[in-house]
Amino acid sequence: MKFIKGIIVFFIGIFIPVLCVLFTVLPLFFIGDLYSNGVFTKWRSLGSPPEKIIKIVGLCNEEICVETENDKVYLFNSYDCNSEVVQSCWEQVDATIVEMPQIITCGYNFQPKPFLPDAIQGIVTRDCGSGGSSEAYYALLKDGNIWVWKNSTTDLQGVGLFILAFPFGIISLIIGAFIAIHNMPILWKKWTKTKL
DSSP: OHHHHHHHHHHHHHHHHHHHHHHHHHHHHHHHHHHHTTTTOOOEEEEOOSSOEEEEEEEETTEEEEEETTSOEEEEOSTTOOTTOGGGGEEEESSOOEEOOOOOOOSSOOOOOOOOTTEEEEEEEEEEOSSEEEEEEEEEETTSOEEEEEEEEETTHHHHHHHHHHHHHHHHHHHHHHHHHHHHHHHHHHHHTSOO
C-alpha cells in the first residue's frame, strides 16, 4: 500500500507545478486572442462632412468616401486629421476612383463584428499584408455621422505572447515546485498513518 500511496503523492507533486503554469500561462494566451479579435477595441465617431450624407460609396485612395445629398463626394482624410475636431478631416473630392472593398480572406481568421444598432448602412474593409492583417467596419448612423471600428493583428503577435508567457511560466513553475516540495512530506506522513 505504501508503494501506491507513494505513486499518488509523486503524481500530485508533479501536478501542482503543472497546474500553476497552466493557470498562469493560459489566461495570457486567452487575453491575447481576445485582443487580436478586437474585443477591447471601441467604435469611434468620424463625424460627418458639412453636408448631409446619403450613403457610403466605398473607398477613395484607401479612405472612406461618402456621398452627400448634393451629389458631392467627401473622403475622410485620416493622415492630415486633427483627432479632436473630426469634422475638419472631411475633404471634398472631385475626380476620384471609388472602390467598393472586397471581403477577402486573410491568413488571420477575423471574427465577424456586429454593426452599431443605429446603423443604416455599413461596409467592411480588410487589408492582408505580409506582416499582419487589419480590418475596419464603417457605419452610417441615423443621425448622419460615420462611425468606425478598426482592428489589426501582426504575424509576430504569437511570438510576443510566448516571450511574455515564458517568464511567467518559469516563475509559476518555481512557485508550484516550492508548494509541492513543502506539502508533499506532510501529505506523505498523513497518508502513511491512515489506510488506503
